[in-house]
Amino acid sequence: xxxxxxxxxxxTRALSCYTANLARYLLRDDPDALDAIARSVRLAVRVxxxxxxxxxxxxxxxxxxxxxEGVLEHASAAxxxxxxxxxxxxxxxxxxxxVAASSAALPWSVARAEDSAPHLLLVDxxxxxxxxxxxxxxxxxxxxxxxxxxGRVEDAALLxxxxxxxxxxxxxxxxxxxxxxxxxxxxxxxxxxxxxLGPRGHRSPGLPGGWRLGADAIGAxxxxxxxxxxxxxxxxFLDDVWAASQHxxxxxxxxxxxxxxxxxxxxxxxxxxxxxRDLPMALxxxxxxxxxxxxxxxxxxxTFDHLHAVxxxxxxxxxxxxxxxxx
Amino acid sequence: xxxxxxxxxxxxxxxxKKMVVAESRLTIDPATVGDTEPLNGEVLRVTSVGFxxxxxxxxxxxxxxxxxxxxxxxSFHTVADLVDVVTPTCTGQRAG
Numbered sequence: 001x002x003x004x005x006x007x008x009x010x011x012t013r014a015l016s017c018y019t020a021n022l023a024r025y026l027l028r029d030d031p032d033a034l035d036a037i038a039r040s041v042r043l044a045v046r047v048x049x050x051x052x053x054x055x056x057x058x059x060x061x062x063x064x065x066x067x068x069e070g071v072l073e074h075a076s077a078a079x080x081x082x083x084x085x086x087x088x089x090x091x092x093x094x095x096x097x098x099v100a101a102s103s104a105a106l107p108w109s110v111a112r113a114e115d116s117a118p119h120l121l122l123v124d125x126x127x128x129x130x131x132x133x134x135x136x137x138x139x140x141x142x143x144x145x146x147x148x149x150x151g152r153v154e155d156a157a158l159l160x161x162x163x164x165x166x167x168x169x170x171x172x173x174x175x176x177x178x179x180x181x182x183x184x185x186x187x188x189x190x191x192x193x194x195x196x197l198g199p200r201g202h203r204s205p206g207l208p209g210g211w212r213l214g215a216d217a218i219g220a221x222x223x224x225x226x227x228x229x230x231x232x233x234x235x236x237f238l239d240d241v242w243a244a245s246q247h248x249x250x251x252x253x254x255x256x257x258x259x260x261x262x263x264x265x266x267x268x269x270x271x272x273x274x275x276x277r278d279l280p281m282a283l284x285x286x287x288x289x290x291x292x293x294x295x296x297x298x299x300x301x302x303t304f305d306h307l308h309a310v311x312x313x314x315x316x317x318x319x320x321x322x323x324x325x326x327x
Numbered sequence: 328x329x330x331x332x333x334x335x336x337x338x339x340x341x342x343x344k345k346m347v348v349a350e351s352r353l354t355i356d357p358a359t360v361g362d363t364e365p366l367n368g369e370v371l372r373v374t375s376v377g378f379x380x381x382x383x384x385x386x387x388x389x390x391x392x393x394x395x396x397x398x399x400x401x402s403f404h405t406v407a408d409l410v411d412v413v414t415p416t417c418t419g420q421r422a423g
Binding site: 140288299 | 375376378379382383386393395396
């Protein structure tokens with residue numbers, strides 16, 4: 001259902017589970033972090049990967065390269081004890097730490113074990129045997145409404161949330177690898193993981209070859225989903241499209257509420273925002289239709305054709321507002 | 328609109344209202360729901376997840392195929408918006 005964007009949809013809670021808590025981390029030292037994220041939202045996809053996989057990059061400016069402080073790097077440990085020590089060390093250095101978790105392992109999560117996915121949490125306080133944790137992720141999920149969380153958890157609960165998964169699914173590995181917007185290979189799945197802020201180093205060279213960008217990416221993504229009837233396993237990438245939808249909706253909501261465009265510009269942004277918002281529902285409809293033996297590639301095509309048209313129109317004017325023009 | 332088409336629209340209208348009331352977990356008479364009632368407002372509480380389920384059920388229960396451009400720039404704010412998109416699929420017209 002298409003509805004106008006609301007101001008509250010332009011904050012951290014409008015972002016994906018990774019980016020929401022990364023944004024909270026960045027916001028402490030950079031009040032412009034939300035606008036910086038919004039300005040650099042992009043769609044880049046790879047649809048030529050082995051295993052009929054889909055990789056998505058959402059951020060043109062890598063989120064781990066902080067403007068002044070340095071570069072976020074993966075850290076990991078084989079045991080829970082070492083992980084807590086490592087998280088504590090980073091906390092004592094920086095006053096906050098981003099840790100990797102699994103959604104279904106969070107006490108406040110509505111996710112079921114079979115739906116568990118990689119997640120990030122912000123640790124911004126600690127005491128003897130406890131940690132203050134922030135999870136700004138908020139969404140209406142098929143399992144129910146996921147509410148944000150902010151509060152204390154004990155050592156055991158933090159370790160349980162961070163516990164390595166026995167097998168990391170390929171789609172989760174791809175998501176982990178591209179969470180910052182450029183490929184940063186994560187540590188092995190059998191380790192506890194968190195991030196440390198390292199010194200400023202070389203800037204990322206960006207995406208390697210094989211990636212499709214902007215309007216071309218929308219076309220490639222459309223072709224990927226049009227073939228859903230013959231390739232039902234592609235449904236495992238629905239969450240990646242959902243994240244793209246969240247990020248683009250966030251971008252337009254942020255633009256509309258901070259730059260106050262009017263007239264035709266505003267109409268173009270609202271149309272693009274609505275198209276991105278409706279995209280996950282269209283694909284869920286296509287998936288459920290295919291599951292019922294009523295494959296609907298023409299619905300997918302019409303949806304992506306519309307998205308392509310309104311996104312192209314929005315891109316033609318978005319540069320006037322200092323937002324990335326991705327076409 | 329022919330008399331037959333009007334009859335079909337009434338049937339769709341009744342089916343949609345019955346569904347939105349159930350989806351909102353209400354016990355009110357569906358006939359008391361106005362055509363302009365917001366799908367997610369003071370009375371009805373149809374979430375995006377529930378809306379998707381309703382579309383699937385409408386296809387199954389009414390034996391129709393919703394239009395290809397279902398998610399291509401349409402807005403579904405009220406009961407009538409949903410009736411408008413389903414009715415032509417029952418009468419052979421193209422949804423506008």
